[in-house]
Amino acid sequence: MCIFCKIIQGELPSRKAYESETVVAFHDIAPQAPVHVVIVPKKHIDTMNEVEAGTDDAAIAELFVAARQIAKELGIAESGYRLVNNCNEDSGMEVSHLHFHLLGGKKLGSIVSHTAS
Incomplete structure (x- = not known):
């Protein structure tokens, strides 16, 4: 069982910010x-x-609903936040369980450079 599944099952402690079904x-x-x-x-x-597709749609949609709600509750919705998903080893994924990182509370540097061509 992965570390996130252990957190979900209550086998490992965590400081929860949101929970639904x-x-x-x-x-x-x-x-x-x-x-x-x-x-x-x-x-x-x-x-x-x-x-x-079809099977996981509701859970995936709720990940984004949760992100919006958490950002608002933690006071970073207006100032801005970043939502990051890593996929597989080359991205830096450390736990093989789909997850998003919600980051904010300070000015975050740009991760993508936009240039006119």
């Missing part, structure tokens, strides 16, 4: 920003590549 969110134990919350579906899905 299909999604749970908790504060990251090694935060990369003043606000750093991990948002996961309760159903174990290894990566975005394994999301099943």
Whole structure:
């Protein structure tokens, strides 16, 4: 069982920021920003590549609903936040359970450079 499944099952402690029937969110134990919350579906899905159309739609939609609600509750909705999903090893994914990182609470540097061609 993966570490996120253990958190979901209550086998490992966490500081929850959100919970519903299909999604749970908790504060990251090694935060990369003043606000750093991990948002996961309760159903174990290894990566975005394994999301099943039709079957997982509601849980995936709720990940985004949770992100919006958490950002508002933690006071970063207006100032701005980043929502990040890593998929597989080259992206830096460390836990094989679909998840999003909600980051905010400070000015975050750009990760994509936009240039006119």
